[in-house]
Amino acid sequence: MRYMLLIYGNEAGMAAAPADAVTQMSSAYVAYTEALKKSGAWLGGDRLKPTQSATSVRMANGKTNVLDGPYADTKEQLAGFYMIEAEDVDAAIAWAARCPGASTGTVEVRPIWEMTEYLSEK
């Protein structure tokens, strides 16, 4: 099954972290990504730029609203994601626990709603 690992963290805290902690975090992510790839679990994934670079778009009554900033103002912000292939949710949780982001923030595990599933549900 495919799962999305959504990595949330405190952006301000990350920005204030000392340089060596940042280097350590980056190299941990490199190693984590490599481990995912070597075990055949990796399908995709990327880091996102901070929420200050975000733009939110909404359309209501035929009028488009473009706003600066993220959709929701929360304590932890979406910072990146992985798409992985895992046998079941337990295996996906095991990968989430290894994600360096899990020890500084939260990793949300979400199963992908496969096209085949919702076509068959109709």
Added chain:
Amino acid sequence: MARAAAEAAARQSYGKLVAYLAARTRDVAGAEDALADAFAAALERWPQAGVPDKPEAWLLAVARRRRVDAIRRRLTSEAGRDHLRLIAEEMEARMADEDLPDERLRLMFACAHPAIEAGVRAPLILQTVLGFDAATIASAFLVSPATMSQRLVRAKTRIRETGIPFRVPERAELGERLGTVLEAIYAAFAEGWSDPAGTETLRRNLATEGIWLGRLLATLMPDEPEALGLLALMLFAEARRAARRNAAGDYVPLAEQDLVLWDDTMIDEAETLLRHAAAKSVVGRYQLEAAVQSAHTTRRLTGCTDWVAIKELYDALSVIAGSPVVSINRAVAIAEAEGASAGLSALDELGDDKRLYDYQPYWAARAGLLARLGKVPQASEAYDRAIGLERDPAVRRFLQERRAWLGHAERH
């Protein structure tokens, strides 16, 4: 401290009541339902007010009072009411002078029955004997709370509907069946142990609870060498807890631990247990693993580790309980006794067991040996795998440091 003692007493009495009820009805869920409110009240009250003289009678009285209270609707299940009536009748006669018979051993054997899915046995024991909630157990075993709760419910239904017996097996089948109980207890301990910092109190408790269960088992089955062996093994490991992290919270490998931080009392107790077990002359997996730990702790007295003895213990373990974990530890012992390249060959013999791909200790061991042989690029690759597979940030930092130091030795 008083709080911990009160909680331990509450668990003790709760477990006894659940076991007593379930052993008579096979209805574990009903027994838990009947006592849930009373147990919650005990966990809240006893730490402040102290443990009552007759803890089981207290729990039962509260459970009965709640039943007639408005809170009654929370005890919706018929089974819960039946349980209470049943126990109340017997207890009234009994409680005045004697204690409740301890049926927890029978409950443990029911929970660890081969007809119960292996992965849910340890969680089931933690819940029924110790009263842990599904969410706490789920975090420790790395599954979602909803899933854990479902698995526990299913297992309890299975106990009732398949007619899993609440009894201690006869001699003839005891060996194998005891094995599943020991394994479940060890699994609970290991989940707590995998959080070495002990910073997360919930997990720390799980190692303590594993030891508590092991102690209970060893008390109830004092003639079973493997029950004693398991308790010894857990005590040896727990004795080193304080030494596994330095003041800054960094990981300290066994070889570099400050011996002063090892808990001598716990080690001595473990040694005594192991001697008692050995006197029964029936070797088993847990006694051998405890003997490995014992060999490690002799460093306390002699200043050095007898790696040849450790390697021989792992040889014996490979024969009776071979697993990738045992093979990796054996390879590490070979490296210490005969040199890094012999150790590496032993690791290579594992070939391409698919299970090792995602197994951090394999890559960490490999990286360490390759580094010692000066094979920098391969060592660095193996370190990367280990780093990527590690979930403990402190161990991850440690591995990253080791990786960063690769090649420095040669350059100087």
